[in-house]
Amino acid sequence: MTPALAPARIVEIHHRRGEVLRLLARYPDSIAEFERMREVARSSGDRVREGEALVETSYSQFLTFSNEAIDHCRRLAQDALAIGRETDSQHVVARSLCYLGLAAQADGDVAEGDRLFEESLGIARAGGFPDTVAVSLTWLGAHANWRGEFTRAIETSRQAAAAAREINDGLSEMISSAFTCLSQIGLGQYPEALATIDDGLAKARDRNNSFIVGRLTNTLGWLYQELGDFRRATEYNREAAEIGRRAKNANVEVSSLINLSLDELNLGDPRKALALMEATQERVEKFAFGAHRWRWSNHLSAYLSEALLVIDEHERALEQADKALRQARTTGSVKYQAKALALRGQILLETGQPADARHELAEALTLTRRIGYPTLTWQAAHLLALAQVAAGDMEEAVTAARLAADTLDQIAGRLPDAALRRTFLAWRRVDTVREDVERLLRT
Numbered sequence: 001m002t003p004a005l006a007p008a009r010i011v012e013i014h015h016r017r018g019e020v021l022r023l024l025a026r027y028p029d030s031i032a033e034f035e036r037m038r039e040v041a042r043s044s045g046d047r048v049r050e051g052e053a054l055v056e057t058s059y060s061q062f063l064t065f066s067n068e069a070i071d072h073c074r075r076l077a078q079d080a081l082a083i084g085r086e087t088d089s090q091h092v093v094a095r096s097l098c099y100l101g102l103a104a105q106a107d108g109d110v111a112e113g114d115r116l117f118e119e120s121l122g123i124a125r126a127g128g129f130p131d132t133v134a135v136s137l138t139w140l141g142a143h144a145n146w147r148g149e150f151t152r153a154i155e156t157s158r159q160a161a162a163a164a165r166e167i168n169d170g171l172s173e174m175i176s177s178a179f180t181c182l183s184q185i186g187l188g189q190y191p192e193a194l195a196t197i198d199d200g201l202a203k204a205r206d207r208n209n210s211f212i213v214g215r216l217t218n219t220l221g222w223l224y225q226e227l228g229d230f231r232r233a234t235e236y237n238r239e240a241a242e243i244g245r246r247a248k249n250a251n252v253e254v255s256s257l258i259n260l261s262l263d264e265l266n267l268g269d270p271r272k273a274l275a276l277m278e279a280t281q282e283r284v285e286k287f288a289f290g291a292h293r294w295r296w297s298n299h300l301s302a303y304l305s306e307a308l309l310v311i312d313e314h315e316r317a318l319e320q321a322d323k324a325l326r327q328a329r330t331t332g333s334v335k336y337q338a339k340a341l342a343l344r345g346q347i348l349l350e351t352g353q354p355a356d357a358r359h360e361l362a363e364a365l366t367l368t369r370r371i372g373y374p375t376l377t378w379q380a381a382h383l384l385a386l387a388q389v390a391a392g393d394m395e396e397a398v399t400a401a402r403l404a405a406d407t408l409d410q411i412a413g414r415l416p417d418a419a420l421r422r423t424f425l426a427w428r429r430v431d432t433v434r435e436d437v438e439r440l441l442r443t
Contacts, residue, residue, distance in 0.1 A: 061073040094132045098139070151183075255296070270307050277303055338371075348360060374410065377403070
């Protein structure tokens with residue numbers, strides 16, 4: 001152009017283009033824009049904008065969800081942090097700390113990730129940097145959800161979404177909403193979760209973001225699994241897996257395959273489920289990215305234990321439950337600690353060790369009630385009642401059985417329509433619990 005644009009103007013154009021491409025989930029293209037932004041800033045001697053380019057590239061690298069990208073994410077954030085401190089740019093410092101928090105998350109160090117996000121958030125609020133406030137809150141909400149702090153996760157994620165909307169950060173808004181609905185399902189807030197998912201899907205489709213469309217479709221699959229509608233869950237999980245494959249997004253595809261394996265198990269084909277779980281586990285161990293490696297591995301270990309239990313391979317089932325428990329404790333995932341303990345208790349019960357089973361199941365029930373997770377509450381309470389009957393403690397068995405029955409009634413009462421309520425109550429596992437509880441109460 002004549003006259004030539006000022007370098008600061010060119011830097012801004014590349015910056016904005018990179019943001020739009022990232023919103024569209026075109027991460028490699030956004031990385032190229034941010035790298036060009038950095039080149040122009042560096043050639044014109046603008047160190048602050050060079051630091052901003054580095055942090056933007058760092059975030060886009062992270063969102064590619066590839067193992068090789070995490071090293072780039074960390075290195076770029078460290079380089080940006082050095083520039084931020086050198087130039088006293090608190091905005092660059094805050095953004096850098098946030099993305100170093102993502103690198104810690106990828107390593108499985110959720111506590112360090114929280115520390116970095118909190119430090120970033122404090123600087124951002126003090127300095128008035130709403131873009132960093134939105135991103136830091138988004139990932140603090142994600143971590144709270146993973147730990148099973150569902151109420152805190154919902155509040156934090158809503159704050160993140162509100163902060164993102166104020167500055168038209170469509171990506172952070174959608175990511176935070178995706179974590180909101182997970183926590184709503186965790187608390188048994190099914191109508192609220194469906195409303196959050198519907199709103200998120202509309203926005204993701206409008207913004208042409210295949211990642212969020214796939215994530216939320218996969219979440220719908222999980223919601224229907226929680227309520228025993230495995231045929232409808234299969235439809236959503238297959239759709240999400242296909243979205244992930246088309247978009248070459250392993251986050252969506254592998255999450256959906258894990259869910260599909262659980263669908264197969266509950267639809268009566270444990271051998272097919274086991275084969276899919278083992279194939280997916282091998283893929284996770286070889287190729288999974290960062291946080292997904294340890295989260296997916298945790299899910300798969302628990303599901304493998306369930307599948308092996310169905311085919312009476314108790315020793316292998318116990319090995320997988322133990323693995324799930326170790327991983328959950330290392331990463332602070334209370335929900336999966338409770339899940340693994342419940343599996344251990346069920347295995348011990350089925351192998352004639354009711355006293356040991358009672359201990360595991362009582363701990364599982366304590367944890368799941370602490371986080372307010374109704375699905376595992378009725379399952380653990382039912383198993384605990386059976387273990388207490390086997391141990392001859394009928395009074396305690398009745399208490400646990402009543403808790404299981406009351407929790408089932410509460411879930412049924414929260415369901416948004418009569419058809420879903422009928423499907424839930426017709427779920428064989430629910431029906432078995434109700435039969436056992438009625439028989440025990442009569443006795």
